[in-house]
Amino acid sequence: MATRLVQINMKARDDSALGGFWAEALGWGISSEGPGVTNLEPEGFVYPDPVAVCVDLIVSPEPKTVKNRVHVDLATTSxxxxxxxxxxxxxxxxTPADIGQGDVPWTVMADPEGNEFCVLDPRPLHRDTGPIAAVVVDCADPRAMARFWGEAMDWAVHEVTDDRALLRSAKDVGPYLQFLRTPGVKTGWNRVHLDVRPYPGDDLAAEAARLRALGATAIDLSxxxxxxxxxxxxxGNEFCLLTPG
Structure with a gap:
């Protein structure tokens, strides 16, 4: 059994408006599976496919109060x-965003609801990722995150240091998943989180038990x-284990 990263889930005060921004930013199509939900994926995309990590925006009245611990890095070619x-x-x-980055070659910005993201300087590593170069997760211990997520998913671990860990899909396509050593502690629910999905024919309960054995904890939403x-x-970063498919 294994999972793979299929999408990121982002809370939004106005999912439609924020979805419109990100659809234009990424050059992706926009749809909705119901009220309060906006779905973004590349035009002609057949979900799920590791060539892209899709974006789901879910309406939420909760205000953004702290820096997101999950953000996207956008790729550039020059x-x-x-x-x-x-x-x-x-x-x-x-808008420009200052998160204490100092003088760096990338540009830190915030979307219309204040969610931070980076427009990267051109890098050979990201020449074939598509518009999203990486999904980045702040963490205290990249090595521990690589151990857990490298077992939780079938994504390959490409690099592990004390400062960052890089994973990419088993087919070596699409964006990277990066765990970045960052000061500060997690407070409250993450406004942006990962969604992973088992493969067709897998058992959801068995997969959840496997992830708990690796070190995940269950969250009761009752x-x-x-x-x-x-x-x-x-x-403590929340993530959703979706139904197999």
Whole structure:
């Protein structure tokens, strides 16, 4: 049994408006599976496929109060492309963000609801990832995160240091998943989280038990009843184990 990262889930005060921003930012299509839910994926995409990690925006009245512990890095192909993308995103409603990054070659921005993201300088590592270069998770111990997520998913571990860990899909396509050593502690629920999905024919309960044995903890959402399972990784980051498919 194994899972794979299929999407990120982002809370939004206005899922439709924020979805419109991100659809334009990524050049992706936009749809909805119901009120309060906006789904983003590449045009012509057949879900799930490791060539892309999709984005689901879910309406929530909860205000954003702290820096997100999960964000996306956007890829660029040249310095000119980076500058053009920053300008285009600004025109769409993004703003500069200062998270203490100092003088760095990438640009830190916030979307119209304040969610931080980075427009990266051009890097050979990201030449074939698509518009999202990486999904980045703040953590205290990248090595421990690599051990857990390397077993939780069938994604390959590409690099592990004291400062970061990089994973990518088993097919070596699509964006990277990066765990970045970051000061500070987690407070409250993550506004952005990972959604992973087992493969067709796998058993959801058995997969949840396997993840708990690896170090995940169960989160009780009662009285809410949902068809997926909510867990937290060893550093307390919530994630959803979706139904197999």
């Amino acid at each position: 310095a000119a492309h980076q500058a053009e993308l920053v300008t285009r995103l600004t025109d769409l409603g993004a 009285p809410d009843e949902v068809p997926w399972t909510v867990l937290a990784d060893p550093e």
